[in-house]
Amino acid sequence: GENVEQHPSTLSVQEGDSAVIKCTYSDSASNYFPWYKQELGKRPQLIIDIRSNVGEKKDQRIAVTLNKTAKHFSLHITETQPEDSAVYFCAATSYNAGNMLTFGGGTRLMVKP
């Protein structure tokens, strides 16, 4: 089955700086890679996703890049704000997995004002 590793587990940045979170996956058949943001005690919410037919996707201050050859994908947040502080999870799935997401272990992002 799929295995997703996520790094770093914690990340502290100054407000306005950029943050990068990296994930690797093991199943070459994986073709969908979402990122979820989870605030304390809240539900995970999708913030951006990428499919295997593109290498990069951007939405305002957040972007995701995908390297299928190396089987890794990354989340980039620019101009970080205190409200970006949360736990971020990457995930992967494929048609063969029937939409079942395999999640990484999470990254706790702290943005210091």
Next chain:
Amino acid sequence: GAGVSQSPRYKVAKRGQDVALRCDPISGHVSLFWYQQALGQGPEFLTYFQNEAQLDKSGLPSDRFFAERPEGSVSTLKIQRTQQEDSAVYLCASSLVGLAGYTGELFFGEGSRLTVL
């Protein structure tokens, strides 16, 4: 309702008790998933339904865990003879699409936090 609804939000059980956790998915969503999230960890897959059919239950940790979705809408996750290691947040998620080679957004509920004493 507009989103996935789960109840109860918090449940404290004594070791050995049975518990039942309910999930109301978004109306019309075909797929329904249960995940277990331990403190400080990512969600771990438990089981998956497409309509009323349970297509994958490979993530259920033991035969004490049972899930059903009899009418293809509301789902219940039941844990029998609870143990301390069952303490976790149980997340339900639904998706509009089913097994069709297309992956769609998963919408999560707020979760049910189970504490077993």
